[in-house]
Amino acid sequence: MLSVHLLTLIALVTSAKAAISPFTSRPRLQTTFSGLSDVEPFSLRLSPDTAKVCNSTTPGTSGFITADDGQGGNNSIFFWAFESKHDAKTDPVILWMSGGPGASSVGYGNLMELGPCRIASEGGYTVDNEFGWNVNATILFVDQPVGVGYSRGQRIPTGLRDSSLAMLRFLRQFMTAFPELADRDFYIAGESYGGSWVPALASTILRSESRSSGQRGALMVQEDGPNLSPNSRRGPKINLKGIMIGNGLVRRSVQNIGFFETVCSGPASLFNSSQCLEWAPRAMWCEDNLAVCEVDGMKSSACKDAESKCSAISKVVVEDMHLNPYDFRRECHDPDSCYSEMRHIDEYLNRSDVKMALGVPENEPFVGISLDVFKQWEEVGDLWRASDEYVNHLLQSGIRVLIYVGDKDLYCNAAGMRLLVDRGLSWHGQPIIRLRELVPWYLGTKSAGLWKSYEPLTYAEVAGAGHLVPFDKPEEALTLINSWIHGRLPAL
Structure with missing residues (x-):
């Protein structure tokens, strides 16, 4: 059970009044935190009744953390955490980051893929998800950056680095509010643009923790009143153990080569064979020239020209053949509406009664995908920028990395992922993992995909899954991540 920490400095009678249960019946309870040298003062406001929104035995704890954004304004970040069903006191914590950039983790990652409840196929309500990832871990979903989901602020971060620093500030505040989670093994997972979100944030955490020193201590808390004076005590440590990248875009110049094979x-x-002969020269040109983006920069005219030429194959599949780019087995005439679940989630989280249960102001819309965030990333050149340097840093530092991929995805295809793992990264084990052959892994007696591993890096393919592996193959996805966290993969 998640609970908010209260310093014994406050009288016991006051502390008894202020202690917060994750399923509190007190609506809009506001608690203010301050007093640590490396955690900005913030306030926490919990949702009144998550059980009305999430049909599960673990409906979780949600709410807003509001703080100064460091630029003269305020951010109000919405989160939803679900305690582990197995051992909530010792199981690890997994932060999930949906892609985009600009897609809601609380909405789509949670209610469509790996949360303990899913939107019903016909919409309007949620159903229990027996393969939610909180079977053996506490799962945290955060709408980030501001402008996404229910999160709001006066300034959208200027790019990946800025948003990673903002998420680090949020995580320190979250761990301060829920200190029993701070000493747990901490993992970050995500898909699609999560290939950038996840390693960038993990690398930011790793560097921050390595710079931290001195005694970490308790925080002074006061409810509905002025902040107490800051002191020299430090906030809780983020015990980063590993990252999980699902169907992620990490290095486009390498992964793009996989389109032709796919x-x-x-x-x-x-x-057909004639189409392949027609497109082979273009595929070779891309193999030779797309790296210009890493040399000249993402905003250069040479890069933009290469990007246009090298996205042409996918346009044929999507616009001419009308196939779902996230699962090329399915027909789809509008890539923005290939999944009705996304529309159902948007409608559900914009309902007045759902907002009331989650403590969201009636006039604040739920923004499933923020085009403002997407355009901001495009403007600064972070939309397709390679993130392999972050992955390399983590591997060289001994942080465990799982790269998994559904083999029916076009955009972040398995062929490109294999190339990334074998030739697109640069770390001390690269020559070894390149030589290792892919071998089957199983769910019971059924072959579920292929995998290989060396030291901190594991690569796994999930058979019959598209871009959204936990959506397409929920049991296989849960089995995979649980087995990897515990240092083994399903039976060979």
């Missing part, structure tokens, strides 16, 4: 290989290839 559409032209195998007996069930998407292109």
Whole structure:
């Protein structure tokens, strides 16, 4: 059970009044925190009744953390955490980050993929998800950056580095409010643009923790009143152990090579032989030239020209063949509406009664995908910028990395992921993992995919899954991440 820490400095009678249960019946309870040298003062406001929104035995704890954004304004970040069903006192914590950039983790990651409740196929209510990732871990979903989901602020971060620092500030505040989670093994997981979100944040945490020194101590808390004076005590440590990247874009110049193999290989290839012969020269050109983006920069005219030429194969699949780019087995005439669940989630989280239960102001819309965030990332050149340097840093530092991929995805395809793992990273174990062969892993007696591993890096493919692995193959996804966290994969 998540609980908010109160310093014994406050009289016992006051502390008894202020202690917060995750399922508190006190609506809009506001608690103010201050007093640590490395955690900015913030306030916490919990949701009145998550059980009305999430149909699960663990409906979780949600709310807003509001603080100065460091730029003269305030951020109000919405989160939803679900305690582990197994051992809430010792199991690890997993932060999930949906892609985009600008997609809601609380909405889509939670209610469509790996939360303990899912939106019903017809919409309007949620159903229990027996394969939610909180079976053996506490799962944290955060709408980030501001402008996404229910989170609001006066300034959108200027790019990946800025947003990673903002998330580090949030996590320190969250761990301060829920200190029993601070000493747990901490993992960060995400998909799609999570190939940038996840390693960038993990690398930011790693560098921050290595710079931290001195005694970490308790925090002074006061409810509905002025902050207490800051002191020299430090906030809780984030005990980073590993990251999980699912169908993630990490290094486009390498992964793009996999598009041709995806559409032209195998007996069930998407292109016929004449199409493959037609597109082969373009594929070779991209293999030779797309790296210009890493040399000249993402905003250069040479990069933009290469990006346009090298996205042409996917346009044929999406616009001419009308296939779902996230699962090329399915027909889809509008990539923005390939999944009805996303529309159902938008409608559900914009309902007045749902907002009331979650403590969201009636006039604040739920923003499933923020085009403002997407455009901001595009403007600063962070939309396609390579994030392999973060992954390399983590691997060289001994942080465990799981890269997994559904083999029916077009955009972040398995062929490109294999190339990334074998040739797109640079760390001391790269020559070894390149030589290792992929071998099957199983769910019971059924083959569930392929995998290989060396030291901190593990690569796994999930058979029959598209871009959204926990959505397409929930049991396999849960089995995979639980086995990896505990240092083993399902039976070989």
